[in-house]
Amino acid sequence: MRLCSQPSHPISRLTQAGNDAHALLTAVAAHAPNRTAVSACESLRQILVQQFVPDTRGRLRPRTDKGGFPPGSLQIRSPYDLDTRFAIRGNTRWSGYLLHVTETCDANDPNVITDVATTAPTRDTAAVPGIHTRLGRRHLLPTEHLLDGGYLSVALLEQAEREYGIALVGPVKASGQWQHKEQTGFARDDFTIDFANRQVTCPRDQVTTSWVQAPAMAPYIAAHFRPHQCDPCPARSLCTRGRAARSVYFLPQHLHELQARNRAQQQDPSWRKLYALRSGAEGTIAELTLGHRARRCRYHGLAKTHVQHILTAIAVNIQRLAEQDPWDTAYRPRRPTAFQQYLESHGFSRPLWWRQGK
Numbered sequence: 001m002r003l004c005s006q007p008s009h010p011i012s013r014l015t016q017a018g019n020d021a022h023a024l025l026t027a028v029a030a031h032a033p034n035r036t037a038v039s040a041c042e043s044l045r046q047i048l049v050q051q052f053v054p055d056t057r058g059r060l061r062p063r064t065d066k067g068g069f070p071p072g073s074l075q076i077r078s079p080y081d082l083d084t085r086f087a088i089r090g091n092t093r094w095s096g097y098l099l100h101v102t103e104t105c106d107a108n109d110p111n112v113i114t115d116v117a118t119t120a121p122t123r124d125t126a127a128v129p130g131i132h133t134r135l136g137r138r139h140l141l142p143t144e145h146l147l148d149g150g151y152l153s154v155a156l157l158e159q160a161e162r163e164y165g166i167a168l169v170g171p172v173k174a175s176g177q178w179q180h181k182e183q184t185g186f187a188r189d190d191f192t193i194d195f196a197n198r199q200v201t202c203p204r205d206q207v208t209t210s211w212v213q214a215p216a217m218a219p220y221i222a223a224h225f226r227p228h229q230c231d232p233c234p235a236r237s238l239c240t241r242g243r244a245a246r247s248v249y250f251l252p253q254h255l256h257e258l259q260a261r262n263r264a265q266q267q268d269p270s271w272r273k274l275y276a277l278r279s280g281a282e283g284t285i286a287e288l289t290l291g292h293r294a295r296r297c298r299y300h301g302l303a304k305t306h307v308q309h310i311l312t313a314i315a316v317n318i319q320r321l322a323e324q325d326p327w328d329t330a331y332r333p334r335r336p337t338a339f340q341q342y343l344e345s346h347g348f349s350r351p352l353w354w355r356q357g358k
């Protein structure tokens, strides 16, 4: 049932729709000649359960935000495509899927798309292990894989290195603590972590006695200071803004060291130059979405939508390879985007642009 933007009596109409669906399901269950008819109504049953809840008198009521809709990863968004889920990225919201694209960026060759992944909307990091597995199956694993920051986590850095021998290159997310954002106070890096003795020492030389590795926080470890340590401390305002004493959260030793190494590398000009190879990759996304309408699903269901994405990527590869003269080995950098051309025309330097270092 689809209500218009300003419907009259919306709750009554929704309730009526729920009751109609319930009556239909009851009749099908009572009179259906076989199980096929019952299973044909399974999606309607799931939608009914997700959208309505019985009240204390057994009458169906539409769920509200307070009434507990199921999590977005489970909630059916369309009766025509049961695989679609609600997605949100920045200010953009949609119902559908995520498309993840991997391509080569060797200096003297055209960029060839080597993998497309179609997933239900989840965290981008969840797509990375699958990408590596498929690339490995096709013997296309790179030694270095440049990734957008959203696709990276310290655990993935470690996993890719351990399982595939791949160095993931990208900015690991910075700490979200106010000390880090405001560049003031005592951030986590100001504390000394002694993994051997399971102790943390603060900048005022107080030492924790509590070291917690709760499964709910995995893989993070928490070390808590005591109120008798923090309350009389003259530097308390630099350390915590809450009433509780300071707690410090950090990763296990091997991941903690990897994270520190990655953050140090990000300050290195050679790392930045390497990561600059990725700039311009958004052009591929634009090519898929603007040139081939990848944002519109031509089919219902995740499996068929994935086939659409694969066929689109094949078409893009054919187009790119066809434009390449087989006898021409001259260096052909990716064409600058309209924004890059604008900056160039206004005399802005572009030291880290796509393949500029060549």
Ligand code: SF4
Residues within 6 Å of the ligand: 186, 202, 203, 204, 205, 206, 225, 229, 230, 231, 233, 234, 235, 236, 239, 240, 246
């Ligand atoms: S507030 Fe507590 S943890 Fe922070 S510096 Fe003072 S004693 Fe150390």
